[in-house]
Amino acid sequence: MSTVLSVKNLRLYFTTRKGVVKAVDNISFDLKKGETLAIVGESGCGKSSLAKALIRLLPRNVHTYSGEILIDGNDVMKLSDEMFRRLIRWRKISMVFQGAQNSLNPVLKVGFQVAEPLMIHNNVSREDALAEAKKYLRLVGIHESFAERYPFELSGGMKQRAVIAMALITHPEIIILDEPTSALDVITQANIINLLKKIKNELGLSYIFITHDIAVTSELADRVAVMYAGEIVEISDADEFYYRPKHPYAEKLMASVPTLRTDKKLEFIPGAPPSLINPPQGCRFNPRCPYAFEKCLKESPPPYEVKSGNIVRCWLYHEGKR
Incomplete structure (x- = not known):
């Protein structure tokens, strides 16, 4: 499948009274034609900010907005705001907003x-x-x-x-869906998901599906990207992710989801998400990670390709501990 969207080293920081919020910090991923990429993570991890960065609907307090966003091979970050509005927004990429x-x-x-x-x-x-x-x-x-x-x-x-x-x-070729089912009852959620699947198949669309509800993504996602504290820490094929998540944070997320057909003990993630103004040194998940070792506390892990197209940012894989 051809690539319709390629994001490279995207950053979106905001200026606040307390400091600079690193809402989207050095994010890279690709979206194929006809594919659904689900972006999951806790509230406040930067999912909606990523959506706004992609469609360039930015507030006035932007501190940093940089990187590459290639749509059909063309870097739209080089366009002025007016040209982006005329040529890209809603013509090439549109959005279903939350609520x-x-x-x-x-x-x-x-x-x-x-x-x-x-x-x-x-x-x-x-x-x-x-x-x-x-x-x-x-x-x-x-x-x-x-x-x-x-x-x-x-x-x-x-x-x-x-x-x-x-x-x-x-x-448009690409539609960003920001929590499209969050305010709906379960039956209506199912109807909307079925509608999205039908439209995707009929029109050949590509979706970026942003949600904190992992169960909902299983109905629609081809690949899953996990966000934590402004970074994407894992990108995996959906089938691989739901059964064998790689990053410790992704493991904890999946362990917290109840299942109908298996009897498992539900787990939780200790602690709270870090501040995006002063994120932890090293791996940002290290204060909550049960596997953290010395290197995790000092250096931020680079992306590691565990399988073709499957990426994880974790020192456990670089150091051969997994």
Whole structure:
């Protein structure tokens, strides 16, 4: 499969009163055409900041924004903000934001909001854009009559479907899904996941699926990237990750997930995530890691390829301890 997105040494730091927050710190990964890459980790590890860095929706307090983001081989970091808005955002890469209720304007009809990206980014007339919006509402399982309704008239699941239609309407290659099911009940979550799988297969899309719910990712992910304290500490094929996670943090995450068909003792991760202003010296997981040794406390481990395409940042593998 061809690579549609390649991220190299991406950094996004924020200036705050307490210091510089290293929300995204030297992250690299690739996304193949038609692939779903799930990004998992505890709250506050930098997942949503990574999404904002990719689509360049940045707050005013940015301290550092550097690295390479290659879409179809072109480094979009070299584009000005205006050119990125015109050529890339919503044309090549779009996003389903966390919390559909907050993504929809309560005083505008749903159909207009779904159609708006076409009018802004593709210069499509209002009439033609509204007709296309109805088509995409049908695609995500909403009757076209709901185009004339306001967001408060839709259920939570229907709002989420409308936001997905909004992300799809300009035919982007890549869609970032930031916690698309977090505010929904279990049945509605399953319906949304099935919808995303159907759309992905029909349109040949590539997904970046950001979540802290590992169980949800198992339905959709082809590969899994584990974030901890602003860094990606492991990237593995999904089948490999769910049964044999490599990084100690990933092991603890999987050990905390209950299963239906096996009787296992659930574990927890001791301590708390570190500050992204003053992260620990060496490996950032070392204060919570049961396997930490002297080198872990002093030096940050580089990425180590344990298998073709499977990466882990852990001294246990460099030192031959695993």
